[in-house]
Amino acid sequence: MLDTEVYLEKLALFGRLLRQQGMEVSPKENSDACSILLSLDMSDRETVKTALRTVYAKSRDEQLKFDRVFDSFFLSEEAIRAIDKRHQKEELERRKAMEEAEQALSEQTPNVLYSEAQKEAYSQLSEEEKRRLEELKKRMKGTTDRSVPLYTDFIRSVFMKYILEQQIKMEDAAIGAQAIDPEIGILFKDISDFHDNEIPKAVKYMQDLSSRITGELAKRRKGAKKSGSLDFRRTIRKSLETGGSLHKLAYKPSRKRKKQLVILCDVSASMVQFSEFALRFIQALNEASESSRVFLFSEELKEADPFHLQNMDAFRDYVRESGVYGKGTDLGAALKRINDERPSVLSPASVLIIVSDCKSIDIGGACREMDRSRGRAGKVYCLNPLPESKWKYSSSVMALSQKCTMLSCSTLRDLGEACRRLTLS
Amino acid sequence: MDIETLKQKMDEAHYVYDDNLITTLFVAINLDRPLLIEGEAGVGKTEVAKVVAAALGRKLIRMQCYEGLDESKTLYEWNYQKQLLSIQVNMGKTDDDTLTKSLFSDEYLLERPLLQSIRSEEPVVLLIDEIDKADEEFEAFLLELLSDFQVSVPEVGTIKAKTKPFIVLTSNRARPISDALRRRCAYLYIEYPDMEKELAILRSRVPHVDERLCVQIAQAVHDLRENEAILKKPSVAESLDWAEALHALGVRELTPELMKSTVGFVLKNNEDIATLSEALDAAEAEPEETEEYRRRHEEGEHCHDHHDHADGHLHDEDCEFEKTGKHCGRHSHA
Incomplete structure (x- = not known):
């Protein structure tokens, strides 16, 4: 009984994690997951994973998200401890790097306030880039004495530019790390990053899409037929099929000017x-x-x-x-x-x-x-x-x-x- | 039904499955959930419904979706001609209310697949094929059936399922399916099979085709799918067709020439056929280092058939010719 309660608790937590990943998890899904787990042999991890995936994931993208969450959630005690230790270490390193960045930035550009994200971006800069910034500051030292405000603004703009570039790089890396459906992955890829061998596939996708949109347009025009006035002639002719009863009304298609x-x-x-x-x-x-x-x-x-x-x-x-x-x-x-x-x-x-x-x-x-x-x-x-x-x-x-x-x-x-x-x- | 029984029944239906498919089917059947199957065309989505029907011993009711499909073609339609006849025959014989009531009875109701499946005395398997081809309005119309196994007919009221059908929906992802429909279904994605599974399918579905040829077909189809330049990857259905075609031609071994002449069975557009022809021509012009070549090279055998022994050959420290005077099979030797 206790085991069952523990499982249910874990399952509820797992559902919440899936929600955090953007998946729609309703109580119905949780209850389905519970009932299917009770009827399964829980010793086989893969069977449990597939069964839960069937209940929770409703598309190929969601399957990939589910796999990621499942693999990181259902771990052995040892693996959990190892991950926890690694996270603690990473957090310590991150804090240290942030403190160093804060100190370096306050020395380099005093009286300039940076956001946490900007400090983090600065801490991620390569040593070479940091050195380049420092050299620039040294080179500009003579100017400093002549015009302090001008110098400060200039150095600040240079720092901001570097930090902005670093932020963009970090965002790009995060986008690249997202797991997406390999079959339709090309749809999510930046067009400017296409390789030559991907272009035919992309062109085929565009042809399919344009024909689909053309179909949708045709359907709209077809659907818009009823918006015209009643076509008496066709309605009377049609009524002959049903013994003279006006069962189906026919409408004149309305003309719509294209843009x-x-x-x-x-x-x-x-x-x-x-x-x-x-x-x-x-x-x-x-x-x-x-x-x-x-x-x-x-x-x-x-x-x-x-x-x-x-x-x-x-x-x-x-x-x-x-x-x-x-x-x-x-x-x-x-x-x-x-x-x-x-x-x-x-x-x-x-x-x-x-x-x-x-x-x-x-x-x-x-x-x-x-x-x-x-x-x-x-x-x-x-x-x-x-x-x-x-x-x-x-x-x-x-x-x-x-x-x-x-x-x-x-x-x-x-x-x-x-x-x-x-x-x- | 437990997983083992389901596996046994699938075996009896000669369907090549993997654990993923079996577990998903088990979940869908046990939870009475419709099963939405997605995947490229020809990977065997429709076949799953047929095999499940056979495995569960149920009747299969199939509904093919297309643009413009509406409830009169999927759910019910009144038999207008019969109603009109009835009005004319019974005019004056019965009172108006009774006549009107009788016109909307089962006698005049033409059942279409959806209604058939829920009014059936025995549970059935309902296949709603290629749901992505139908309109979005039709998808919305299906929601009541998928979640509550009931449909509403304005003149009659709500009809609840006598027995719950096992519903299988398939989609080629020609357009995105709505979240509302997805939420009501268990989901299965069928990928192209790996070479081992493809071979197992060929053995199971075309047992009369030579084993060696089956291996070559599986390998060739696998290579075509791996080829980035091929736009429309060959499906399982196409490799089965190809195997049948080659068998009908009495072929025992798949050669590049045969591949070129029968490629229409496996590739379905001009660009892909041209790509394959180019690849085959290039391979013929520059033969790859085959197993035979490697063996002969390792053994340092003389290779009479490939080299003209012209002056100015490449020197190689590992070349057997340099050491033993025997031809190596890789270089032209003086």
């Missing part, structure tokens, strides 16, 4: 791989729109020839020879040229889609032109290949995200979701 897409695609060097993926999507979804116009921009603006958009290889060559490829990004100038020189492009029936990481020069100008474009176009969306978690590190992204609907599409999954939202909205 006009205006795509403004950033083809600066850092964006080219992503732009290609995004344009593949946009091309595949083209039939959702009555017409579309594609503009390429970096520091200059050029309208893409529709003929070249039919073939991605030709398009790639076309972009490289266009004269806009590989330069800096000036979103404001590109929008200004559309607004001033081609006023007919944006109208209330058009949807402007900007495909860019928004790391633009003259951010003030970009915001102003964005406001103008928003006033002219029906809707303005921005597909940003930067992960949403990194937007806060870029002031230009933060500023532009206030001006339009910005959708993150750093991974294929995000890109798919963004395109679905664009098409079905």
Whole structure:
């Protein structure tokens, strides 16, 4: 009896741990787990694991999460003690490193307050990077005496930059460590990190997704048939099947005007791989729109020839020879040229889609032109290949995200979701 | 039913299983939970339902999902023609209320798979195949059946299951299944089998095919699945088809030429076929160091058939030719 109570207690705790991992564990699942454990031979660990996994995990991702929690929860006493010892040691080391970092930072940049996360990021910097910062401080010593506030601000900004980079690295490492479904892992991978051998798989995924979205659109149009007026002729004809009773009513399909897409695609060097993926999507979804116009921009603006958009290889060559490829990004100038020189492009029936990481020069100008474009176009969306978690590190992204609907599409999954939202909205 | 009995029944149904599948089935059957099976196309998801039906000695009721599926095709439909006839025949003979009531009785109800499965006197296995092909509305419609084993017919009321069916849902993950549906099911993911399991399946399902050929097919299919460049990986169903095709051709050994000519049974798109052809051509142009080569090299045998003994060969300290004057099978020798 006591054993059973212990098991139930452990199972309840295990359920809570699964919840902490983002899995939905209801009392029903816990009660199912209890009843199945009572009917199983508990001596075989693998059988117990599979049985509990069947009850708790409802998808491939959840199975992987479950395995991780189960393997770390149901351990032998010895393993638990060893892990506890290791954790204590790691915690001690972490505290020591944090104290050292705090001391070093207060010596290097007195009167500057750092957050706990920034201190931790500093403690994770390599010795070489720390040495480089110290050398920089020594080199700048002469300037210190001349202008203390200027020097302090400069050193602070350098420190902040290093710490920020370290924080981004740490976040990336944490994302990489997450176990995801190996079958669909490519959907969660950063598009800019794709290897050559992954691109065909990614392209196939995009083709599948675009055909699925096209199907959804067709279904919507089909579903929208009832919204039209009653079709008397077809209704009377149909009633003949049921002896003249008006059993099923037929409706005239309502005509819905498709939106006009205006795509403004950033083809600066850092964006080219992503732009290609995004344009593949946009091309595949083209039939959702009555017409579309594609503009390429970096520091200059050029309208893409529709003929070249039919073939991605030709398009790639076309972009490289266009004269806009590989330069800096000036979103404001590109929008200004559309607004001033081609006023007919944006109208209330058009949807402007900007495909860019928004790391633009003259951010003030970009915001102003964005406001103008928003006033002219029906809707303005921005597909940003930067992960949403990194937007806060870029002031230009933060500023532009206030001006339009910005959708993150750093991974294929995000890109798919963004395109679905664009098409079905 | 305990796990051992279930294993025995699966053996009797000649199904190749692993512990994961058996335990999951055991849990689902014991908890009366529907079983949601996901996995790539052709890994044997539908087969699980068929085999469970055979193992439990139950009738299998199958419902294939597709876009636009609605309750009139899955649950029930009134027999309108018969109702209209009945109205005309009984007009004036019976009072209106009785006539109306009689029109919505079992006599005029056309049962579809879902209703059949819950009104059956004997418990059945209900297979809802490819649920990802159906609309989201249909998924929501299924929730009542999956959680409470009952359905609601507006004219009749709620119909509770006479016997609880064992429900198996399959999905190829063409679209995400809702959380509400997942929560009501036990979950099983079937991966592509490893080589050993593939071979066991081939032996069990195509026992008339030569053992050596089965091993070669299992190896080739395994290699194709490992190949990153192949977009649509071959499934178990395809390797079974391939085995049957090769057997029908009277093949005893799988050669690269045969592989090229029969690859349509195992790869289903042009890009993959082209990738395989290129790989086979490359392998022919640069033959790999086979077991035979290695053996001959280790023994330092002379290899007459491969080398023209031209001047300027590569020198190698380990080369037997350098030491003994015999040809090694790896280099061109002067």
